[in-house]
Amino acid sequence: MKEIVVPSSSHTYSVWIGEGLLKNVSKYLQKEYSSIFVITDDVVEKLYLQTLLESLPKVHKAVAVVAAGEQSKNITTYYRLQTEAIEAGLDRNSLIIALGGGVVGDIAGFVAATYMRGIDYIQVPTTVLAHDSSVGGKVAINHEQGKNLIGSFYPPAAVLYDVDTLATLPPQEIRSGYAEIVKEALISDKEAFERLLQVNLHDLTKEELQEHLSFGIEVKTAIVTADEKEKGERKFLNLGHTLGHAIETELQYQLLKHGEAVAVGLLFSLFVSEDLFQADVSFSKLYGWLSDNGYPLPAEMLDPEILLKRMKTDKKAQAGKVQMVLLKDIGQPTTAVLDDEQIVHYIKRFRERLVRG
Numbered sequence: 001m002k003e004i005v006v007p008s009s010s011h012t013y014s015v016w017i018g019e020g021l022l023k024n025v026s027k028y029l030q031k032e033y034s035s036i037f038v039i040t041d042d043v044v045e046k047l048y049l050q051t052l053l054e055s056l057p058k059v060h061k062a063v064a065v066v067a068a069g070e071q072s073k074n075i076t077t078y079y080r081l082q083t084e085a086i087e088a089g090l091d092r093n094s095l096i097i098a099l100g101g102g103v104v105g106d107i108a109g110f111v112a113a114t115y116m117r118g119i120d121y122i123q124v125p126t127t128v129l130a131h132d133s134s135v136g137g138k139v140a141i142n143h144e145q146g147k148n149l150i151g152s153f154y155p156p157a158a159v160l161y162d163v164d165t166l167a168t169l170p171p172q173e174i175r176s177g178y179a180e181i182v183k184e185a186l187i188s189d190k191e192a193f194e195r196l197l198q199v200n201l202h203d204l205t206k207e208e209l210q211e212h213l214s215f216g217i218e219v220k221t222a223i224v225t226a227d228e229k230e231k232g233e234r235k236f237l238n239l240g241h242t243l244g245h246a247i248e249t250e251l252q253y254q255l256l257k258h259g260e261a262v263a264v265g266l267l268f269s270l271f272v273s274e275d276l277f278q279a280d281v282s283f284s285k286l287y288g289w290l291s292d293n294g295y296p297l298p299a300e301m302l303d304p305e306i307l308l309k310r311m312k313t314d315k316k317a318q319a320g321k322v323q324m325v326l327l328k329d330i331g332q333p334t335t336a337v338l339d340d341e342q343i344v345h346y347i348k349r350f351r352e353r354l355v356r357g
């Protein structure tokens with residue numbers, strides 16, 4: 001079992017990563033709670049809810065299940081969860097457990113942040129991608145106009161990451177999660193990035209997976225420890241997300257998973273970085289790896305004007321202009337505010353590049 005300690009302005013919490021955690025959740029609870037409210041989705045419910053419930057202390061428990069997928073991260077589901085929490089009799093000494101991927105983690109975290117002005121919650125991530133979403137305290141729901149526009153910074157009491165649960169993930173979810181690990185390598189460590197590009201996602205060992213998850217969590221921990229509320233360097237964790245979120249919102253969360261949209265955004269960031277900084281930041285290498293590993297890179301959905309409008313709802317936007325995270329080199333992220341004309345120009349050229357193959 002590995003422990004990674006994450007300091008935050010309100011408290012310090014541990015991320016535990018290893019096998020068999022789900023069967024032993026009680027051991028990791030730091031205090032006695034009056035009741036426990038588990039929030040999960042209808043796919044994870046069938047796979048892991050029973051095991052989790054059996055591992056919890058004998059206090060009053062209630063369960064709320066949301067439909068699997070990004071569409072659940074909305075105000076209607078959020079309000080329903082608050083109603084169920086009230087009806088279940090949760091008080092200020094109750095605990096919420098988020099059992100699932102980033103969607104469950106983000107919405108359950110936001111419910112916890114706002115129920116009676118904030119109660120404890122624990123992240124029990126079950127996707128590769130959730131190595132990122134379960135750490136750092138960003139909790140949110142989407143607005144029709146954009147991703148995560150309603151939310152807070154509200155760190156969990158603990159993160160219990162049972163890697164056994166990842167065995168049931170379909171390939172698309174592995175791919176989606178790895179885009180965030182590639183992101184973490186791109187912003188921090190050239191050698192780690194080069195090593196990651198040697199990996200074939202169809203042929204991944206359990207040891208490699210655990211090593212990559214720990215690497216990603218360590219990179220994220222270092223950044224959120226230095227800048228919890230995204231005043232500066234935490235923006236670097238948004239590499240690939242300015243375009244990625246715009247694509248997801250435009251597609252109404254159909255067709256591409258979060259990490260798949262981020263992968264297109266990462267490639268775009270490298271494309272822009274190579275042109276703006278006249279540097280080699282491995283656009284071609286990443287393009288090759290994404291293609292080899294089955295990431296969808298659909299040029300036809302890249303409408304420059306529509307995406308520009310969406311990119312302006314990004315939380316990093318400044319005075320109506322798009323702010324992107326770019327790379328001066330691998331491991332050397334920076335930010336840049338771009339004019340509308342530049343964004344349109346780069347999306348057009350990027351689209352042409354993808355069409356050429």
Ligand SMILES: NC(=O)c1ccc[n+]([C@@H]2O[C@H](COP(=O)([O-])OP(=O)(O)OC[C@H]3O[C@@H](n4cnc5c(N)ncnc54)[C@H](O)[C@@H]3O)[C@@H](O)[C@H]2O)c1
Nearest residue numbers: 043068069101102103126127129132133138165168169258
């Ligand atoms: N808060 C943050 O810092 C942060 C970071 C990254 C991403 N996110 C958010 O995370 C979300 C994406 O998370 P995600 O990719 O985990 O999506 P998700 O929660 O929708 O999970 C993906 C799919 O996998 C299924 N699933 C989950 N665990 C499974 C398992 N063990 N076996 C089989 N199927 C399983 C789910 O039911 C779902 O259908 C997005 O909303 C994104 O904005 C937040």
Ligand SMILES: O=C(O)C(=O)C[C@@H](O)[C@H](O)[C@H](O)COP(=O)(O)O
Nearest residue numbers: 132136138147148234237238241315
């Ligand atoms: O933790 C962060 O900071 C991130 O940016 C991690 C991202 O992978 C994640 O998708 C996050 O939810 C994006 O946040 P947002 O502020 O751009 O909505």
Ligand SMILES: [Zn+2]
Nearest residue numbers: 180241258262
């Ligand atoms: Zn992300």
